[in-house]
């Protein structure tokens with residue numbers, strides 16, 4: 001049914017007193033504490049507001065630009081581009097460090113040794129990585145956005161250190177160059193850690209509906225008469241949020257949570273059988289769920305529908321497993 005009835009009635013269980021937190025638990029939770037602390041830094045919040053005021057309107061003006069969509073990765077790549085590019089500066093700068101450790105001085109009269117080339121190529125790759133990161137950052141929200149900004153600040157510092165290292169290499173000051181290169185790589189590692197947190201802990205730019213497959217049987221969600229024409233309508237079916245849309249007597253249904261960052265498509269707009277997400281403007285075809293515009297890079301799951309006895313019923317893509325005749329699974 002469409003109603004979300006919540007937990008069953010009855011008295012709520014008594015709250016258990018929190019036990020003492022061991023030192024080992026405190027150490028293991030350092031990353032939560034660090035993220036909370038960063039999120040509360042006043043300068044991060046101020047900088048976040050200032051950049052949002054500039055870059056937010058810029059992205060809205062350019063959201064139909066295919067270059068901007070390609071910088072997200074978008075429907076053409078099927079993955080975000082930024083994490084893939086980020087491997088390049090990390091790898092190239094690590095190569096420069098290893099060459100510094102293993103190598104001797106460059107041949108006389110030659111300042112552009114392999115470590116210098118690795119450093120320079122890493123800087124070029126870092127600029128491209130930063131550009132895609134900024135574009136992804138404009139379609140993030142709340143704490144993700146502030147942590148993403150901190151990630152970007154660290155990477156900018158690492159890029160600056162690597163630039164100074166390159167300048168020192170090109171002017172023949174190898175020892176300072178090596179120290180600056182090592183410092184740059186250390187800051188890059190810290191930035192990469194928080195980038196990893198955004199992906200693996202916060203699911204930023206991860207397909208939010210990858211695991212959605214229910215309901216596994218036909219479920220009544222709405223009386224047919226209650227669904228108006230041409231109005232995106234959200235319903236619940238066995239806990240899954242579903243978008244219904246009726247046009248010219250045809251019923252369309254998609255997962256209602258946008259695959260980009262779980263915006264509710266039923267709060268968006270529909271034009272010509274294309275629904276636009278209200279959060280960051282991804283567009284999907286109502287008929288087949290395909291992406292018409294990023295930042296989303298994955299299609300919306302299509303939900304099967306049917307009308308029975310005056311009710312709209314829906315079912316997800318995975319049928320419930322058939323029971324064996326003897327009742328065993």
Ligand code: FES
Nearest residue numbers: 258261263277280
């Ligand atoms: S949640 Fe970002 S475009 Fe839908």
